Each structure stands twice: as structure tokens, then as C-alpha cells.
Amino acid sequence: MTTLPIHSALPDLLTALTNRSRAVLQAPPGAGKTTVVPLTMLEAGLTTGRILMLEPRRLAARAAAERMAQTLGEPVGQTVGYRIRGDAKISKSTRIEVVTEGILTRMIQSDAELSGIGAVIFDEFHERSLNADLGLALCLEIAEALRDDLILLAMSATLDAGPVAALMGDVPVITSQGRAFPVDIRWLDRPLGPKTRLEEATATLIQQAVSETEGGVLVFLPGEGEIRRTEALLKGRLPTDCDIRPLFGAMEFGKQRAAIEPAKSGRKVVLATSIAETSLTIQDVRVVVDAGRARRARFDPGSGMSRLVTEKVTKAEATQRTGRAGRVAEGQCYRLWTKGEEGGLQPFPPAEIETADLAGLALELALWGASPSDLALLTAPNPGAFAEARSLLRMLQALDAQNRITDHGRALAALPLHPRLAHMLTVAGPDAAVLAALLADRDPLARSAPVDLSLRLSALRDLRGYTDRHPFSANRGAIERIKSEAKRLAKRVKPDRKGGMSDAEMAALAYPDRIGLRRKGDAARYILSGGKGAVMDDHDPLAGARLIVATDLDGNPREARIRQAIQINEAELRGLFADQIGWIDHCEWSRRDRRVIARTQEKLGAVVLDDRIWKDAPPEAIARAMLDGVRDLGLVPSDAAKRFIARVKLVRDAENALPDMSDPALMDSLEDWLLPHLSGVKTAEGWKKFDLLNPLRAMLDWTQMQVLDRAAPAHFTTPLGRQIPIDYSGEVPEISLRLQEMFGQTSHPMVGRTPLKVTLLSPARRPVQTTMDIPGFWASSYADVRKDMRGKYPKHPWPEDPTQADPTLRAKPRGR
Structure with a gap:
């Protein structure tokens, strides 16, 4: 048998599995772990049960089984077999079974003890698929509660092994150094321009790589679309002995096999997705061209939808891809980015549990009778995304109101489909x-x-x-x-x-x-x-x-x-x-119409099947809808309301005994103080005419009003007995009134200990003097004002001694 790098790590691995029944194995691409480790465990007699090995992809599962069977000199389905969706080759004599990850979950859900299974190997665990994370968590619980003899092994090429080893119970980490040949990495001289198409740039780089190297070329592209477009661009641009072979997950298996087999003549150029990063050994590859992109599913819990996004590769993915060029001999890797751009790459790709639709996970956990916190998951699911998944399952009647699985949910879980499609098929x-x-x-x-x-x-x-x-x-x-x-x-x-x-x-x-x-x-x-x-x-x-x-x-x-x-x-x-489907009455503020619209609607969720005017909408519903109008239009206080707010603010600042009437505070508490007074207001025009003074006054109880009136009275009473509103909006409170109305006033008006700012007006109500000292004005400036005003307004009284004159708003009687 050919000696592979993994063989040097096998003694330590077997010791760890014998003593602890669990281990983590780190081995670089090409070390041989996928095909050598299961056969070694079988030969060592670690377990009398079957050895189950999980692979993230169907192509890798079949290829691994075929390679191991070939090593034993047997056809697939005897000692080594496989099971993937839609295809299986196993028999009663099968001891090593290679399966895709979702199959393990189904096996566990139908047989919690995993009867007949002696060991479970999680290959390529660094890919952190959701099914692998869940499968490991379930196996750890089974091993703790039911099967202390169950052997568990996580294998990976680029995994950060520490957290996984800790999750599995601080188990040994075995490392194989590997035997990769040197790979010369070549970067672009300058970044791609913003308008450069990925496929065109990749095709040009492939041309360069083919002209400068020998051997097979493996090209990494994000998806089938990019592969097909790049393939079309390469027609006629490569030497005639170059055979272009696409490789992606949705291809027929026969065409996938053709892509990974050695070229019978000439050179092979494989255009592949990330399916070629791990597990598979693609024969005769000496050159890698990395377009630097990966496609991932991203789930948005807010929209309840997943979308495929194309992102830059991570450092771990780039390293994995590069290693493909050094498996059989010294190789070259051409990267479609500059060396300077490399520093901005993320270290590892996100775990699928962080970005995927979690409906399937939520259903499996409900079937298991657990919540995410009950299991040893390496990464916890996002709470918002998991809540959205449960909401969907309740809609599909797979979960009840307490998020417990229903009989219908059990039927959905038994089908190899997303819960949506399983619900459709079941019904x-x-x-x-x-x-x-x-x-x-x-x-x-x-x-x-x-x-x-x-x-x-x-x-x-x-x-x-x-x-x-x-x-x-x-x-x-x-x-x-x-x-x-x-x-x-x-x-x-x-x-x-x-x-x-x-x-x-x-x-x-x-x-x-x-x-x-x-x-x-x-x-x-x-x-x-x-x-x-x-x-x-x-x-x-x-x-x-x-x-x-x-x-x-x-x-x-x-x-x-x-x-x-x-x-x-x-x-x-x-x-x-x-x-x-049901009728729902509702009032809402229409920003377009600038009014409250009252409708009764027949709805299926947010879809309105019928819409009619709600003729007898209750005032309370209209008023509540108008609150949204107020939030849209803003507060429009009258002059009296502004003065009241200013008085409250002055006293609140001084004594902190009154409510906050700042704009933000009032807007935040509209339901408390404004709603009871909004009856009859339905439109922007009606709101413009609405006086806020009474609702604002209602915010103060009797005691608070007494405090306000004492500390900041609303009016000043003139010598004539007339009440003049005091304006508190400036730095000091102030009033404006005609000069003649202050005749006889020998002291300056005060608010507490603060003198009022008094603006004295002419008979035509134009300012003639502003003062904060009425006695001082009478004794000094009044004489000059009197001289000027007598000429302009001879019909009005201008006594020499205003302190002794009677206040008046009238002109002098005729004849005087």
C-alpha cells in the first residue's frame, strides 16, 4: 500500500479513540484522511458496529466509497458502501458506510441509540454545514445518555480544532503534517477595475496559466452561471489539446466523474465550484486558478427569505484551494486579486447555522424535543432567525402554540424536503x-x-x-x-x-x-x-x-x-x-391624503381581498389613528399654548415639580395627554385649528397649577385692571402694553423676584421704550418720550407727572 502523510498520525489517533472514544484529527488536503482513516479503524477492530462517515457532498461521498472499495479490491456495496439522496449501494456485509450529512439526522431521529453503529466520523467538519453541526450535537447527547461506547471523530483540513475538541469534552487533537508539494502563488499586479467582469478576467488568467505551466488546471468559480459563461469565453482561446470540463453540484454524476478522472490525452481544464475544495482528489491537477469568489446562502429573518450572495473567499478557503495544486507535484496557483488585497480577507467562512434558513433545524429540534440551548452546538443559531423559523413552522401547523411538534410536523420531518415543500406534499x-x-x-x-x-x-x-x-x-x-x-x-x-x-x-x-x-x-x-x-x-x-x-x-x-x-x-x-380570511376594521393616517382613513377590509395576512369604507368607526379608533397624523405633522401650539409651555418649563427648571413639556417628551407621551382630547379631529386642516392649551393644562393637577400660578403667573394685571399675558419664551418674562395704561404705576412689575421686561407702546401700538425699571423710566427718559409723543399724538394725554395721572386707553375728551 502507498504510504500517505496520514499514516504517521494513525498510531496516536487509534490510541486516542481507544482510550477516550473521541478525537479531533487535523490533516491538510491530500494527506489521505478520508480514505485511510475509516479503513484503519476497521482493521484495528475499534468497534464491532458499522463505521459511518459523513461527507458534505454527494459526489465526495460516492468518490470516497469507491476509492476505499478499490483499495480493498472489492466493488462498492460490500465492505464499503454509500448512501446519498436518491442512491445507495450497501449490503448486509457493509462495515463502512459513507453518507451525506442529512442522512445521519434521519437515522438518529428514527433510532436514537444508533443501533448497529459503532463509530461516526465527521469528515471535512471545517465546512461547518448545519447538518454536520446538528449531527455532532445529537451524537454527543446520545453518547452521554445512551451509548458510552459510541466513537466520535471530527476530521478537518483547516478547522480551528480547539473549540471543537472542547465541545467534545476536551478530547485529544491529532495533527498530521501532510506532504504537500510546494506551490508557487502568483497574484495580480493591480486590482481589477470596478467595471471588469469576473468571467472575462478569469478567462484571461486561465489563458496566462495555460501558456506558462504544464499539467491539469483547476479553476474555482462561484457558481454554474459563471462556469458556463467562462467556458463560452474560453472557446478558441486555449490550445486544441485542452479539454474544458465543468464541475458543479447539479451536474449528472457521470459528467462529474469525467471531470475528476485523469485526462486520457492533452490537458484538462476543470471549471469548478467550491465542490472541488475538499474531499475530492482531482487527478493530474498541477495548476489552480482562483477567481476569489464564493457563493453562500444568506437568510434574512426580517423578510423570511434566503438569497445567494457572492462574496470574497476567506483565507481558509484560499489556502484550501491553493493546496489542490500541490497534491501530486510542485504546482502553481494564480489568484485573481493582489497580494495587498489578501490582508482584507476574513480568516474563515461563516458557519451555515449563522446564515442559513433555520426552518429545517427548528423542525428537527422540535422532533428531538430540545431547544438550541439544550444541545452542544458549536455555534448557537441567531435568536431572530430561529424565532422566524418557528413562526413559519406554526404557520405550516408543524408546531403548536407552545412550539411543540404536532403529528403533522412529524410527518413533515420524515420527508427529505424543506418543511414548506413537505407540508405541500403531505397535504x-x-x-x-x-x-x-x-x-x-x-x-x-x-x-x-x-x-x-x-x-x-x-x-x-x-x-x-x-x-x-x-x-x-x-x-x-x-x-x-x-x-x-x-x-x-x-x-x-x-x-x-x-x-x-x-x-x-x-x-x-x-x-x-x-x-x-x-x-x-x-x-x-x-x-x-x-x-x-x-x-x-x-x-x-x-x-x-x-x-x-x-x-x-x-x-x-x-x-x-x-x-x-x-x-x-x-x-x-x-x-x-x-x-x-377575515374582516378587519382599522383606521390609519394617510400621509398622502393627510387625513384619517377608516376602512373595513377582508384580508389574508397582508393581502386585502375586499376593501370598504368603515362608516361607523368609533371615535376612539379615529383618535388613535390621528395620533399617527400628529406624529407625521408635528405639534402646532397656539400662542397661548406656547406661553403655557414656557411657564411650565421655567418652573420645572427651577423646582422640577411639573411634567416635562419639551417637544420630544410630548411626542413620546401623546397617548397619555393628547388622546382623550382628539375627538373630532380627522384631518391635517382640523389639526391645524386644534388648540393644544386645554390638553396641556390637563396634564397638571390642581396642586401643580397652584405651584405654576404662584411661581409663573399667566398674566400681569395693569392699573386699569386689564390682564396682559406674560411671555416666558425669552430669557426673562416680558409683557407689551400701551404706555398710557401704566400711568399711576409707581413700582416695577415682578414675577417672584424677577422683574418683567416691559415694552411700552405708542397709541399706534409701536414700541417706544423697553424697560425693566418703570420708576426710573418715569424719572428720566419719560420727559423725552413725552416731548416726541405730544407732537405725534396730540389727542392722547401726556401728563408731566405720570405717577399721579390716571391710567387710560382713551384719547383726551374733545375741547381739551
């Missing part, structure tokens, strides 16, 4: 299998195809007829894969209970929160029943539909773009959701 029966398989897979039609889901179903049910009628190409391989999966799903459910459901009705079962109603005046914009907005291309044939079910959205939290939808009619909705 609608085998007729929904084609739609479930379609929605679980990638779109089989070209990207230019309209959004109508019916087109996809037409292609699945009659590809020849579809091709004759429509110009949008269909992926024949994807069509066959979806049809095959639909057949398997149809066998998993009982005949439908509802019978004769349309495609639209079945889609609505899966997406009750994505039923869309076209917004008035806009043929392409929709409000979804879950409360979010969505938009489709104006020219799409489906854009005029009044009601749709959006089955695929890009997840934009503001207004999601509809990528796939189907038209539904109102009768179908009413038949499906009769128990959820």
Missing part, C-alpha cells in the same frame, strides 16, 4: 411530487425565461411539447433529474386527501406567506401576504396577474425580486384559506 399528496421536486431543485429553464412556474411544469410533463411551443431552452439533464426525484417523493406520501388541486393551490400550500396581490396602479409590484413587498420585470407576461404565489424570490429585504411565480385566482385562495 396535497402524490400529485404535488413533481412540483415539490421542481421547487427543491434548480430552475431547469434558461435564465431568460419568464417567471411563470407553469412553464417549468409544462417542460417536466411534456418536454417535446414544451420545446415546440416555447423558445426558452430547458436543461434536459435537470428535467430528468427532477422527474426521477418526483417519482421517489410520490412513493413517500399517501394519496391526496383534498383531490384535484391545481398547481397554484399546491404552491400556495408551500408558500402561504408569499401570496402576492398586485398593488393598485402598478402592474409589476406586489404586496405579499407575509407583509413584504415584491416586484417582477415590467415586461414579464405574468406581471399583469392580480394574484400570484411567489415561489422564488431573491431575498432583498426592501423589495424582493420575483424569480418564479404562478398565477392563482381568488376562489382558489378562499377554498384553501377560508379559516384564515
Whole structure:
């Protein structure tokens, strides 16, 4: 047998597993851990049970099983077998079983003791898939409570091993140094320009790499679309002996196998997604071209939608990719970024549990009877995202009000589908299998195809007829894969209970929160029943539909773009959701109309099926809606209200005995002080005429009003007995009145110990003097004012001694 780097670490690994039954193994790409470790554990007789090894991808699972079987000189399915979704090769003699990660969860949920399983190996654990995190957490609980003999091993190439070892009970960490050949890394001289297309830049870099090197070339691109476009750009630009081979998850297995097998002649250029980062050994690769991008699913709990985002690779991913060039000989790696840009890369990719849709996890935990805090999860799920997942499951009737799993939820958990699709399939029966398989897979039609889901179903049910009628190409391989999966799903459910459901009705079962109603005046914009907005291309044939079910959205939290939808009619909705449709009375402030609108609406979630005027809306409801109008329009106090607020502020600042009447405080407490007084106010115009003085005065009790009146009286009483409002809005309180009205006033008006600022006016009510010392004014400046005013206003009295004169607002009697 060929000696591989992993062999030097095997003695320590076997000792750790014998003594502790658990360990973490670190080994770089190419060390041989995936194929050597399970066989070594089997040969050492560590367990009499089967050895289960988890792989994150179907291609890696099959390839690992085939390689181990080849080592033993046997066909797959004897000592070494595999189980993946839709395919299995195992027998009674199988001792090592390679499975994809979701299968372990199903095995545990159906048999909590994992009967017959002696060891579980988590390969490539650094990828931190949600199923691997959950699987390890469940296995740790099983080992603690039921199976102290269960052997657990986490294996990884780039994992930060410390936290995993601690999670598993401070278990030994075994490290294999590996035997990677040197790889010469080459960076760009300058960053790509903002308008440079990724595919064009990658194709140019591939040309350079091919011209400067020998051997197979492995190119990393984020997704199938980029692979296909790069492939098209390379046509005619590479030597004739170069064979271009795409490699991505949705390909047929035969084509995937062709991509990883050695080239029979010439050079092989493999255009791959991250599927080629780990587990797989792609023969004869000497050169890596890394476009520096990775595609990840990001879930937004606010919108309840996931979207695929293309991000820069992390340092760990870049290292992993680079290592592919040094597995068989010295190699070269061409990176589509500068050396300076490398410092800005994140160290590790996020764990899937941090970014993914958690509906499946929430369902599995409910089936297990646990919450996230009950299990040893390496990373806890985001509380908001997990709450959103539970909310969806309650909507699908998989959980009850206490978040306990229902019988319906148990049925959903048994199906290899997202809970949405499992709900649809369980309720609608085998007729929904084609739609479930379609929605679980990638779109089989070209990207230019309209959004109508019916087109996809037409292609699945009659590809020849579809091709004759429509110009949008269909992926024949994807069509066959979806049809095959639909057949398997149809066998998993009982005949439908509802019978004769349309495609639209079945889609609505899966997406009750994505039923869309076209917004008035806009043929392409929709409000979804879950409360979010969505938009489709104006020219799409489906854009005029009044009601749709959006089955695929890009997840934009503001207004999601509809990528796939189907038209539904109102009768179908009413038949499906009769128990959820109801009339709701509501009043709301309309910013557009600047008034309170009272409506009674028949609604399914946020979708309004019927809308009428609410003629007898109660005053309380109108007043509450008007509060939103006040928040929109702002407070508009009258002059009297402004003076009152200023008085309260003065006393509050001095004694802190009165309520806060600052604008922010008043706006924050509108319900407390304004609501009882808003009866009859419905419009912006009515609010403009509303006097705030009485509601503001009502904020003070009798004692507080006494305090206010003593400390800051509202009025000054003139010698004539007339009350003049005191203005407290300035630095000092002030009044304005005609000079003649102050005749006979021998002391200066005061507020407490503060003199009033007095503005004395002419008979024409123009200011002639401002003073804070009336006696001083009489004794000094008054003579000059009298001289000037007698000439201008001879009909009014201007006595020489104003302290002895009677106050008046009248002119002198005629004849005097």
C-alpha cells in the first residue's frame, strides 16, 4: 500500500479513540484522511458496529466509497458502501458506510441509540454545514445518555480544532503534517477595475496559466452561471489539446466523474465550484486558478427569505484551494486579486447555522424535543432567525402554540424536503411530487425565461411539447433529474386527501406567506401576504396577474425580486384559506391624503381581498389613528399654548415639580395627554385649528397649577385692571402694553423676584421704550418720550407727572 502523510498520525489517533472514544484529527488536503482513516479503524477492530462517515457532498461521498472499495479490491456495496439522496449501494456485509450529512439526522431521529453503529466520523467538519453541526450535537447527547461506547471523530483540513475538541469534552487533537508539494502563488499586479467582469478576467488568467505551466488546471468559480459563461469565453482561446470540463453540484454524476478522472490525452481544464475544495482528489491537477469568489446562502429573518450572495473567499478557503495544486507535484496557483488585497480577507467562512434558513433545524429540534440551548452546538443559531423559523413552522401547523411538534410536523420531518415543500406534499399528496421536486431543485429553464412556474411544469410533463411551443431552452439533464426525484417523493406520501388541486393551490400550500396581490396602479409590484413587498420585470407576461404565489424570490429585504411565480385566482385562495380570511376594521393616517382613513377590509395576512369604507368607526379608533397624523405633522401650539409651555418649563427648571413639556417628551407621551382630547379631529386642516392649551393644562393637577400660578403667573394685571399675558419664551418674562395704561404705576412689575421686561407702546401700538425699571423710566427718559409723543399724538394725554395721572386707553375728551 502507498504510504500517505496520514499514516504517521494513525498510531496516536487509534490510541486516542481507544482510550477516550473521541478525537479531533487535523490533516491538510491530500494527506489521505478520508480514505485511510475509516479503513484503519476497521482493521484495528475499534468497534464491532458499522463505521459511518459523513461527507458534505454527494459526489465526495460516492468518490470516497469507491476509492476505499478499490483499495480493498472489492466493488462498492460490500465492505464499503454509500448512501446519498436518491442512491445507495450497501449490503448486509457493509462495515463502512459513507453518507451525506442529512442522512445521519434521519437515522438518529428514527433510532436514537444508533443501533448497529459503532463509530461516526465527521469528515471535512471545517465546512461547518448545519447538518454536520446538528449531527455532532445529537451524537454527543446520545453518547452521554445512551451509548458510552459510541466513537466520535471530527476530521478537518483547516478547522480551528480547539473549540471543537472542547465541545467534545476536551478530547485529544491529532495533527498530521501532510506532504504537500510546494506551490508557487502568483497574484495580480493591480486590482481589477470596478467595471471588469469576473468571467472575462478569469478567462484571461486561465489563458496566462495555460501558456506558462504544464499539467491539469483547476479553476474555482462561484457558481454554474459563471462556469458556463467562462467556458463560452474560453472557446478558441486555449490550445486544441485542452479539454474544458465543468464541475458543479447539479451536474449528472457521470459528467462529474469525467471531470475528476485523469485526462486520457492533452490537458484538462476543470471549471469548478467550491465542490472541488475538499474531499475530492482531482487527478493530474498541477495548476489552480482562483477567481476569489464564493457563493453562500444568506437568510434574512426580517423578510423570511434566503438569497445567494457572492462574496470574497476567506483565507481558509484560499489556502484550501491553493493546496489542490500541490497534491501530486510542485504546482502553481494564480489568484485573481493582489497580494495587498489578501490582508482584507476574513480568516474563515461563516458557519451555515449563522446564515442559513433555520426552518429545517427548528423542525428537527422540535422532533428531538430540545431547544438550541439544550444541545452542544458549536455555534448557537441567531435568536431572530430561529424565532422566524418557528413562526413559519406554526404557520405550516408543524408546531403548536407552545412550539411543540404536532403529528403533522412529524410527518413533515420524515420527508427529505424543506418543511414548506413537505407540508405541500403531505397535504396535497402524490400529485404535488413533481412540483415539490421542481421547487427543491434548480430552475431547469434558461435564465431568460419568464417567471411563470407553469412553464417549468409544462417542460417536466411534456418536454417535446414544451420545446415546440416555447423558445426558452430547458436543461434536459435537470428535467430528468427532477422527474426521477418526483417519482421517489410520490412513493413517500399517501394519496391526496383534498383531490384535484391545481398547481397554484399546491404552491400556495408551500408558500402561504408569499401570496402576492398586485398593488393598485402598478402592474409589476406586489404586496405579499407575509407583509413584504415584491416586484417582477415590467415586461414579464405574468406581471399583469392580480394574484400570484411567489415561489422564488431573491431575498432583498426592501423589495424582493420575483424569480418564479404562478398565477392563482381568488376562489382558489378562499377554498384553501377560508379559516384564515377575515374582516378587519382599522383606521390609519394617510400621509398622502393627510387625513384619517377608516376602512373595513377582508384580508389574508397582508393581502386585502375586499376593501370598504368603515362608516361607523368609533371615535376612539379615529383618535388613535390621528395620533399617527400628529406624529407625521408635528405639534402646532397656539400662542397661548406656547406661553403655557414656557411657564411650565421655567418652573420645572427651577423646582422640577411639573411634567416635562419639551417637544420630544410630548411626542413620546401623546397617548397619555393628547388622546382623550382628539375627538373630532380627522384631518391635517382640523389639526391645524386644534388648540393644544386645554390638553396641556390637563396634564397638571390642581396642586401643580397652584405651584405654576404662584411661581409663573399667566398674566400681569395693569392699573386699569386689564390682564396682559406674560411671555416666558425669552430669557426673562416680558409683557407689551400701551404706555398710557401704566400711568399711576409707581413700582416695577415682578414675577417672584424677577422683574418683567416691559415694552411700552405708542397709541399706534409701536414700541417706544423697553424697560425693566418703570420708576426710573418715569424719572428720566419719560420727559423725552413725552416731548416726541405730544407732537405725534396730540389727542392722547401726556401728563408731566405720570405717577399721579390716571391710567387710560382713551384719547383726551374733545375741547381739551
